[in-house]
């Protein structure tokens with residue numbers, strides 16, 4: 001069914017988060033009444049966090065897992081209390097020519113995050129990490145970090161691959177000699193899932209391959225400790241819209257292994273509508289049969305499409321809350 005959200009609806013809309021002129025202050029009614037957990041965000045500052053939580057409140061998001069800089073954690077905890085849970089991240093911003101100093105510091109930071117309640121450790125191992133620093137999860141220099149995380153009782157989140165479209169001609173990874181193919185990125189993940197099992201691993205952004213639901217189903221079946229999050233909005237929205245039935249089948253078949261996440265990043269300059277637009281789009285995508293344009297500008301799609309997959313209520317309860325509760329209890 002076609003919903004009345006299209007470009008013609010508003011000629012006033014210019015904002016990148018609202019090309020359709022939607023009133024994000026009027027949140028659509030939720031299909032299920034559960035306090036939602038957002039398993040993947042980057043709440044980096046208190047001021048941005050306040051506007052972020054304004055949107056979270058309106059869209060029923062109760063608990064938020066965040067990859068925040070260690071130095072910001074105490075202030076964020078004081079401001080937002082138990083609504084925030086921290087995912088341990090290293091000081092990647094300090095990486096220049098080599099990763100050595102960051103990797104040496106990382107086990108100490110893991111301990112500090114653990115003291116502040118973190119139970120998940122995130123590894124960002126997208127293609128630039130291999131191309132620029134020769135790093136993958138199975139590189140020997142990363143092993144002491146993984147072992148320290150295991151000793152501290154951590155579970156894991158990984159970012160392995162990026163949108164398939166970035167490997168196409170003209171895309172940022174088009175030069176396969178430099179970046180490797182998309183499939184090349186996954187060898188490290190197979191190693192990692194076996195090395196850390198039975199600890200659980202959440203593959204961020206649908207494991208980096210929402211473009212291929214069959215591939216994801218294979219991995220979920222092969223590795224019982226592998227989970228996926230739904231995070232990222234532009235990427236996930238345009239690729240779900242391109243294959244609604246296949247994604248719906250994947251999510252329904254593996255409803256116990258998929259967790260809701262937004263990948264929202266706070267910044268002092270973002271307005272409330274920036275945050276609300278992501279929660280709005282995810283709600284339309286998972287809870288309705290909306291077919292039309294996405295309100296969010298997307299450099300990789302013009303016009304950006306949004307296709308809802310209208311998940312059953314029991315599946316929504318799992319991906320919104322129940323699966324995350326099973327992570328919170330470790």
Ligand SMILES: [Zn+2]
Pocket residue numbers: 040041042263
């Ligand atoms: Zn992220």
